[in-house]
Amino acid sequence: MELVSQHIKSIMEGCKERALDAGLRFDKETLEYIVTNTDMLELSPKNMIPTLYDYWLQDIQVLHGKGEYEYFPNNPYETVINTRPAISFYNDNNPDWLNVMIFYHVLGHIDFFQNNRFFEKTWDYDFKQKALTEKRMMARLYSQKGRKVDYIIEFARGIDNLCGYFDSLSEGGNFDALNLPPRVAYYFNIFLQSVKSAGMKMFLEEVERYDAIAEKDEKIKEDLFFNKILLTNPEFEEYFNKYTAEHTVSSKRDLLQFIMDESKMINTAENSWMKTVIEIVRDTSLYFSPQIRTKTMNEGWASYWHEKLFMQDDRIKGHEVAFARINAKVTSVSRVGLNPYAIGWRLFMFIEEMAEQGKISFEYNRIDDMKSRKEFAKPTGKGKDFIFSVRENFCDFTFLNRFITQDFVDKHKLMVVGQQVNQQRNTIEYFVKSRKAEDYKSMIIDSLYHPPKIQFSVTGENVLHLEHSFEGKELYREYISNTLIGIEFLWGNTVELETIELDLDEMKKQGQKSGAAQKDVKEQVKPVYAKVLYTSKYKKITKRKI
Amino acid sequence: MQDNIGKPEGSSFQLSSTTDDKESSIMNDSDIMEAQKRCILRPFLSFYDYQDINVITGLSPFGSATSRIFDLDRLLEKDKLREKDGFPRKIKLGKLIKPAKNGTDKTIIIPSATEEKFYHWMREQDVGEGKSTGGSGEGDEGEVIGERQLRPDDEGEGEGAGKGGAGDHGMGADAYEVGRVLTEQFELPNIKEKGKKTSLTKYTYDMSDKNRGHGQIIDKKATLKRVVKSNLALGNITGKAEIDSTKMIITPGDRIYRILSRERDYESQAVVFFVRDYSGSMMGKPTEAIVSQHVYINSWLVFQYNRQIKSRFILHDTEAIEVPDFYTYYNKAVAGGTDVACAYALINKIIEDENIARNYNVYIFHGTDGDDFDSSGTAAINELVKMKSFASRIGITIAENSYNSKNKTVVENYLRKSKLLETAPDVFHLDSFRADEADEERIIKSIKILIS
Numbered sequence A: 001m002e003l004v005s006q007h008i009k010s011i012m013e014g015c016k017e018r019a020l021d022a023g024l025r026f027d028k029e030t031l032e033y034i035v036t037n038t039d040m041l042e043l044s045p046k047n048m049i050p051t052l053y054d055y056w057l058q059d060i061q062v063l064h065g066k067g068e069y070e071y072f073p074n075n076p077y078e079t080v081i082n083t084r085p086a087i088s089f090y091n092d093n094n095p096d097w098l099n100v101m102i103f104y105h106v107l108g109h110i111d112f113f114q115n116n117r118f119f120e121k122t123w124d125y126d127f128k129q130k131a132l133t134e135k136r137m138m139a140r141l142y143s144q145k146g147r148k149v150d151y152i153i154e155f156a157r158g159i160d161n162l163c164g165y166f167d168s169l170s171e172g173g174n175f176d177a178l179n180l181p182p183r184v185a186y187y188f189n190i191f192l193q194s195v196k197s198a199g200m201k202m203f204l205e206e207v208e209r210y211d212a213i214a215e216k217d218e219k220i221k222e223d224l225f226f227n228k229i230l231l232t233n234p235e236f237e238e239y240f241n242k243y244t245a246e247h248t249v250s251s252k253r254d255l256l257q258f259i260m261d262e263s264k265m266i267n268t269a270e271n272s273w274m275k276t277v278i279e280i281v282r283d284t285s286l287y288f289s290p291q292i293r294t295k296t297m298n299e300g301w302a303s304y305w306h307e308k309l310f311m312q313d314d315r316i317k318g319h320e321v322a323f324a325r326i327n328a329k330v331t332s333v334s335r336v337g338l339n340p341y342a343i344g345w346r347l348f349m350f351i352e353e354m355a356e357q358g359k360i361s362f363e364y365n366r367i368d369d370m371k372s373r374k375e376f377a378k379p380t381g382k383g384k385d386f387i388f389s390v391r392e393n394f395c396d397f398t399f400l401n402r403f404i405t406q407d408f409v410d411k412h413k414l415m416v417v418g419q420q421v422n423q424q425r426n427t428i429e430y431f432v433k434s435r436k437a438e439d440y441k442s443m444i445i446d447s448l449y450h451p452p453k454i455q456f457s458v459t460g461e462n463v464l465h466l467e468h469s470f471e472g473k474e475l476y477r478e479y480i481s482n483t484l485i486g487i488e489f490l491w492g493n494t495v496e497l498e499t500i501e502l503d504l505d506e507m508k509k510q511g512q513k514s515g516a517a518q519k520d521v522k523e524q525v526k527p528v529y530a531k532v533l534y535t536s537k538y539k540k541i542t543k544r545k546i
Numbered sequence B: 001m002q003d004n005i006g007k008p009e010g011s012s013f014q015l016s017s018t019t020d021d022k023e024s025s026i027m028n029d030s031d032i033m034e035a036q037k038r039c040i041l042r043p044f045l046s047f048y049d050y051q052d053i054n055v056i057t058g059l060s061p062f063g064s065a066t067s068r069i070f071d072l073d074r075l076l077e078k079d080k081l082r083e084k085d086g087f088p089r090k091i092k093l094g095k096l097i098k099p100a101k102n103g104t105d106k107t108i109i110i111p112s113a114t115e116e117k118f119y120h121w122m123r124e125q126d127v128g129e130g131k132s133t134g135g136s137g138e139g140d141e142g143e144v145i146g147e148r149q150l151r152p153d154d155e156g157e158g159e160g161a162g163k164g165g166a167g168d169h170g171m172g173a174d175a176y177e178v179g180r181v182l183t184e185q186f187e188l189p190n191i192k193e194k195g196k197k198t199s200l201t202k203y204t205y206d207m208s209d210k211n212r213g214h215g216q217i218i219d220k221k222a223t224l225k226r227v228v229k230s231n232l233a234l235g236n237i238t239g240k241a242e243i244d245s246t247k248m249i250i251t252p253g254d255r256i257y258r259i260l261s262r263e264r265d266y267e268s269q270a271v272v273f274f275v276r277d278y279s280g281s282m283m284g285k286p287t288e289a290i291v292s293q294h295v296y297i298n299s300w301l302v303f304q305y306n307r308q309i310k311s312r313f314i315l316h317d318t319e320a321i322e323v324p325d326f327y328t329y330y331n332k333a334v335a336g337g338t339d340v341a342c343a344y345a346l347i348n349k350i351i352e353d354e355n356i357a358r359n360y361n362v363y364i365f366h367g368t369d370g371d372d373f374d375s376s377g378t379a380a381i382n383e384l385v386k387m388k389s390f391a392s393r394i395g396i397t398i399a400e401n402s403y404n405s406k407n408k409t410v411v412e413n414y415l416r417k418s419k420l421l422e423t424a425p426d427v428f429h430l431d432s433f434r435a436d437e438a439d440e441e442r443i444i445k446s447i448k449i450l451i452s
Helices: A006-022 A037-046 A096-115 A117-122 A127-145 A148-158 A165-173 A182-195 A200-212 A218-232 A236-247 A255-262 A273-293 A295-312 A320-331 A340-356 A370-375 A383-393 A396-403 A406-411 A437-446 A477-491 A504-513 A518-524 B002-006 B020-026 B029-041 B072-084 B171-182 B220-234 B285-304 B326-331 B340-354 B378-388 B410-417 B440-451
Strands: A030-034 A086-090 A414-422 A427-434 A453-459 A463-469 A495-502 A529-537 A540-545 B111-113 B133-136 B144-149 B203-212 B256-264 B270-277 B309-316 B320-323 B361-368 B391-400 B428-434
Touching (some): A096 A117, A148 A477, A182 A200, A182 A218, A182 A236, A200 A218, A255 A453, A255 A477, A295 A320, A295 A340, A295 A383, A340 A396, A340 A406, A396 A437, A406 A437, A414 A437, A477 A529, A477 A540, B220 B256, B285 B309, B285 B326, B285 B391, B309 B326, B309 B340, B340 B361, B340 B378, B378 B410, B391 B440, B428 B440
Parallel strands (some): A030 A086, A463 A495, B270 B309, B361 B391, B391 B428
Antiparallel strands (some): A414 A427, A453 A463, B309 B320
């Protein structure tokens, strides 16, 4: 790994000036390295962070579940890493014009890293320095504790996707949130809405009543407010106490933190070093969290800028055709498949155009008539500003959920592609399943990175009880037992997992009852779900229906 | 249009080229392998498969599977320790690629590992709909826009027996690789010391040699003996009087040390018989399962017990024949009916004629689909009883045909009836499985059962 030559560096400095002029904002310092294939072998298991801690499984091809691994998105391999200064990697025999294109792409990423709110927690420090310190720490621990360190890394990594990324984002008060006393917050957020199912009118009236109490002292104000409520709803206190009892344990702590704080096994003098390891794993996972949650936006943004800036760059005239060829490969929408570069890039251009014509407005949205929608034009000149604010405040979910509209789907002839088996031809056929924006949107959102939500509490004799909040998909069964064994090790006692799974036996039974031929069972029987409890005790996994 | 879809369209491997003239050089072997693997895994790419590294810069984020293994032995050693620590093993052994139709495929072991976490996932086959993905272009709703073969991984694998590539006889070298990995999992059971006549150029190092005066570790007992001896000679110790240790003299020459020594390692020898039923009923899946299993066992033996093992190969339908090498054994095509006893009889005859049992441990691995025209199995059992006296292990694998779903197979029935499995559990091991359900993992598990 070596720095790029002075020649390339000077070209890149020129790119930076042009990018800054165009409105991108980023630190002036950057580092560019030439990497060889051997370097890649070392870098890729560490997600391109050269200083990441060592872990033995990195030496093996890590597959994320054979045929199923499309479901388990991994941390992205960027050509640029979010450090201070940002570091990017290049192939050693690229022609100059290609390096210019790549560098514009890189600048798009750097701008995104340094301005998108979801990366906020990575702004204050240089990850590669931190990682280096942690790597040394791990190495020292390894020399003292031997392979035990590997187990702790492994088991901590087993639950590192459950790290409370969004909770950590809201820490530190960078986002304004109502700071209500717990009783009041419970009343408005839970009691009125879920227990009483109050309507909007009543809700607003109550808010008004609360605001109307002109009392400085919070405690007195709260009492005054609840006086009336307790008269009509004497059960309130009971509900509130029950709720607080259930929810205080895990409040704002993710599973890794909770284990670090509460595990009796770890909180002994001889095992306290494990905390360091778990903390490192957790921090690393938090660092990568925004990146995987902004994949589409990040690539779309970078593609948008590499195209725009490259075409404006006067230094590389004459390479337009070669550029177009590469650019098309990167940003073309595939006939079948999802390409984040293509979708993100098109969506940014689409939004810009919409905002430019004033179409991102209430006024436009309320028009039903296709013709008037098409002819609608209230030029604002704010297109660019708008996409800059999108770049700052959105993540993949909000971006796709908000901006994929029927107009967008129609414009690019997008569709949902389904699969079906053709028994006669012994093939799997692809067919156009839907061209509706709603379907397209839910298909994309369904394929986004979304770790399961697991709540936890301690029950009985120091048993760690995990509860998976079922969102329509079960947990991947093959991985459950080993993950649980890992948690059991960290917790130092029995661990339970409550989740919901398809009841295959029941489905089979129903299939037989309805007299369907065996082949058709799957098509005819509706999915039946059952609640199950996995228990990991002394590294033995048992499962029963509850 | 349909052609387009059969391939992983827009795959990163097509994109990885940066300029025209580089296109060929960038697609190296590992890329192609990777692409093939991905093609099998997924017909199309999802969001998270696109990475800057391969799409934009033309670098490959994944080194080739083989180059990633810096030190396989070390990793497997680590993996072994996991079992000792009471955790399941992590490293799984990858695909054994059999000779392809054009005979160019090589056998490579790819170790892989998974990082288990809680992941969401939908069992589509149970919910009744296939996974949807994105797409673009023309076509009305409901219109079929492309197709691909139902089981792409069936392609190019050959049927095992009969269909294997004819170009390459290099099973040995490949087998060595496979064996090296399998060695970490298996060990021959009941091996006895018999006829130590092979002089091996294999050495072990020990601290067993002794040296007077200097060395690495002092041998206290020997030194003390020596001191007593010297002092006896000097007259410091007399027969009856109490021994006064303060008067004893210790010379440097009395100190006896142990030093590093090179020991010749003798190992026991064995003859392994591979027996395969190649009758008509074995056609298809059963043959494939049995043959893969024997490939594994043979590969492992070639590696682990290279010089001390002689393999013999026997094929039978209603008549048993011995074939000279594994290649023939592996590739010989299917023939007529089934008589198990004749194969066992042939083995007994060979052992008797060549007086093998005196100098060698004898192992017999028999693979069949469980059919036998002699349903009582009297003759076969008789032969097995004869074997019991000398064989260290007889492992019988029954790869059941799918049409034989409910009842146990003929062979299994008479074996169980004969009680041989109970009376000589050390010698007889039996494993039966459904041939169409036998994936690699099952086959390896089966080997473990046979040799455990």
